[in-house]
Amino acid sequence: MAVSENVERSAGSEVPERPDFFASLKLLMRYGEGAKPLLVLSAFLATGAVVLELVPIWVVWRLVIALIDGTASAGLFASYALIALAAVIAGYLLMGLALGLSHVAAFRLIHALRLAMARHLARLPMGWFAGRRSGGAKKLIVDEPERLEILVAHGLPEGVSAIGTWLAVTIWLFAVDWRMALAAIVLAPVAFGLMLSAMGRTSRMVGQYQAAGERMNGAIVEYLAGMAVIKIFNRSGESLGEAATAVRDYAAIETEMGRQFVPRGALFYTLVVANICVILPVGMLLMRSGTLNLTGLAFFVILGANYSQPLLKLFNLFHNMAHISMASTLIEDVLGTQTQTDTGKRIELPNREVKFENVRFGYDAHEVIHDVSFTAGDGAVTALVGPSGSGKSTLASLIPRLHDVWEGRITLGGTDIRDIGIDQLMEEVAFVFQDTFLFSGTIAENLRLGKAGATEAELHAAARAARAHAFITALPDGYETKLGEGGAALSGGERQRLAIARAILKNAPVIVLDEATAFADPDSEAAIQEALSELARDRTLIVVAHRLHTIMGADRIVVLDQGRLAETGRHGDLVAQGGLYARLWADYTAAQAISLRGNQAAEAAQ
Numbered sequence: 001m002a003v004s005e006n007v008e009r010s011a012g013s014e015v016p017e018r019p020d021f022f023a024s025l026k027l028l029m030r031y032g033e034g035a036k037p038l039l040v041l042s043a044f045l046a047t048g049a050v051v052l053e054l055v056p057i058w059v060v061w062r063l064v065i066a067l068i069d070g071t072a073s074a075g076l077f078a079s080y081a082l083i084a085l086a087a088v089i090a091g092y093l094l095m096g097l098a099l100g101l102s103h104v105a106a107f108r109l110i111h112a113l114r115l116a117m118a119r120h121l122a123r124l125p126m127g128w129f130a131g132r133r134s135g136g137a138k139k140l141i142v143d144e145p146e147r148l149e150i151l152v153a154h155g156l157p158e159g160v161s162a163i164g165t166w167l168a169v170t171i172w173l174f175a176v177d178w179r180m181a182l183a184a185i186v187l188a189p190v191a192f193g194l195m196l197s198a199m200g201r202t203s204r205m206v207g208q209y210q211a212a213g214e215r216m217n218g219a220i221v222e223y224l225a226g227m228a229v230i231k232i233f234n235r236s237g238e239s240l241g242e243a244a245t246a247v248r249d250y251a252a253i254e255t256e257m258g259r260q261f262v263p264r265g266a267l268f269y270t271l272v273v274a275n276i277c278v279i280l281p282v283g284m285l286l287m288r289s290g291t292l293n294l295t296g297l298a299f300f301v302i303l304g305a306n307y308s309q310p311l312l313k314l315f316n317l318f319h320n321m322a323h324i325s326m327a328s329t330l331i332e333d334v335l336g337t338q339t340q341t342d343t344g345k346r347i348e349l350p351n352r353e354v355k356f357e358n359v360r361f362g363y364d365a366h367e368v369i370h371d372v373s374f375t376a377g378d379g380a381v382t383a384l385v386g387p388s389g390s391g392k393s394t395l396a397s398l399i400p401r402l403h404d405v406w407e408g409r410i411t412l413g414g415t416d417i418r419d420i421g422i423d424q425l426m427e428e429v430a431f432v433f434q435d436t437f438l439f440s441g442t443i444a445e446n447l448r449l450g451k452a453g454a455t456e457a458e459l460h461a462a463a464r465a466a467r468a469h470a471f472i473t474a475l476p477d478g479y480e481t482k483l484g485e486g487g488a489a490l491s492g493g494e495r496q497r498l499a500i501a502r503a504i505l506k507n508a509p510v511i512v513l514d515e516a517t518a519f520a521d522p523d524s525e526a527a528i529q530e531a532l533s534e535l536a537r538d539r540t541l542i543v544v545a546h547r548l549h550t551i552m553g554a555d556r557i558v559v560l561d562q563g564r565l566a567e568t569g570r571h572g573d574l575v576a577q578g579g580l581y582a583r584l585w586a587d588y589t590a591a592q593a594i595s596l597r598g599n600q601a602a603e604a605a606q
């Protein structure tokens with residue numbers, strides 16, 4: 001039990017409170033295979049560029065010395081000007097090249113991360129998805145890796161070169177005069193201390209910021225997705241209110257983070273370039289004492305006052321570091337979430353009998369399936385029935401391992417489904433959902449999800465068997481008709497028949513069918529029943545049944561009551577027993593009679 005339970009429980013949508021400042025580096029080491037050499041080269045080139053940026057400052061210093069010495073001439077000025085110009089142009093080119101490389105490296109890393117996340121997500125338990133609003137999950141997978149761009153494309157080359165150059169020049173300054181060098185660098189630790197404290201303050205809020213961002217994305221996606229219901233109930237004001245509040249909360253946190261960062265951040269900015277205020281008085285004192293000459297002072301005034309400038313390039317990086325680290329922490333969390341176990345084994349199965357043995361399962365800590373055992377015979381039709389919320393859909397979802405059982409086991413042909421490789425299990429079991437999901441794309445593309453590379457003849461045969469061919473060919477573009485997102489252009493019955501055609505194409509020996517609760521019209525329902533009979537032929541069919549007349553001929557009916565097995569048997573025997581099924585049947589036939597009378601009354605009125 002422990003493993004699956006942990007998988008389900010670790011799958012929630014918790015946002016960590018604080019970021020891990022080393023998370024980005026860990027991701028880069030693990031997923032940056034194609035990016036690392038480019039980054040090293042880029043940092044190298046960027047260091048060259050920053051060194052070249054210092055050349056004009058050195059040139060000014062040399063000219064000042066020449067002026068002091070009285071050796072300055074027009075030729076000297078011209079040649080130094082040329083050196084400065086060449087350095088500026090070369091620096092510009094090197095920096096361009098460095099940034100070009102670092103951007104390619106960033107895109108490679110982001111690409112590798114997205115791919116790794118997409119692969120990983122496909123193997124996560126469904127509980128992970130259920131715990132998130134779709135907008136929040138989209139933000140996590142699409143937006144968060146993007147944040148690494150600032151770090152990799154700008155932060156690393158500019159940061160490494162800035163710190164490298166700063167250190168090299170610091171050593172140079174100390175080599176010339178250690179007292180003046182101390183005066184030049186004394187403010188730097190204070191500036192960095194302030195910056196670290198600013199980062200610490202923002203990092204404390206970044207968990208809230210992230211959660212607010214997920215809430216905002218979720219609220220907006222839900223607002224747009226629920227537009228039809230909102231309009232019907234004329235509730236646009238209130239629903240917009242919820243989305244608007246989420247946006248305001250997000251903006252408020254962002255503003256507060258800015259307020260926390262800016263005072264210290266601005267002071268960092270000021271102190272980094274303020275060392276001239278220390279260099280000048282210390283230099284004057286040393287000159288007075290006769291231990292520093294004018295050229296020495298000029299050196300520190302010109303070079304010492306400017307050499308911290310490259311560190312300003314880190315400002316933007318520092319400002320964003322909490323967000324970048326949080327994004328990396330979240331990505332690490334996703335990639336570290338335990339996936340479903342997969343033995344990868346292919347097992348020769350003697351038959352396709354599905355057996356539940358003392359199965360327990362629940363969501364979060366709440367158990368909803370209690371010790372259920374039954375057998376769905378090979379090639380037989382087994383129906384799961386029970387009052388709403390009794391656990392029918394949950395039980396069905398355990399067969400293709402949308403979730404793993406907590407206790408007990410489910411076997412297919414005598415083998416625990418967790419021992420069968422996921423690829424094989426997916427070939428063995430087709431699942432037709434109650435809410436049929438159709439991707440935006442053509443009908444043919446949607447059908448081919450059942451069998452990649454299926455020929456046109458195969459598509460048509462499956463669609464005919466699913467009683468879908470006629471309505472497909474009646475569409476203007478036939479099988480090439482494009483469906484809107486989620487297949488919005490088709491009726492519920494048509495979507496269900498496409499899903500059945502897809503399952504027929506897949507030709508899996510076990511079909512799990514979560515029967516749709518309502519269909520648009522009796523014609524459509526009759527067509528679906530025919531399609532289902534085709535689908536069930538020679539296959540093990542497990543159907544979650546809502547309309548009991550459709551399963552009167554089932555080989556076995558499994559009746560659930562609040563997650564427990566209440567009774568099993570065939571329709572006639574169960575009705576005769578007078579238990580829960582008999583009551584459900586009585587309610588169902590009474591409801592049918594009422595709707596029949598309603599229809600007759602409507603017809604009579606016409």
Ligand SMILES: Nc1ncnc2c1ncn2[C@@H]1O[C@H](COP(=O)(O)OP(=O)(O)OP(=O)(O)O)[C@@H](O)[C@H]1O
Nearest residue numbers: 130363364368386387388389390391392393394395
């Ligand atoms: N993703 C989920 N997270 C938490 N609880 C869930 C989830 N899905 C279902 N449940 C709960 O599990 C129990 C069984 O639900 P399930 O949907 O399996 O019942 P059902 O018999 O199929 O219901 P219906 O006939 O209304 O579709 C219910 O109490 C339900 O609230």
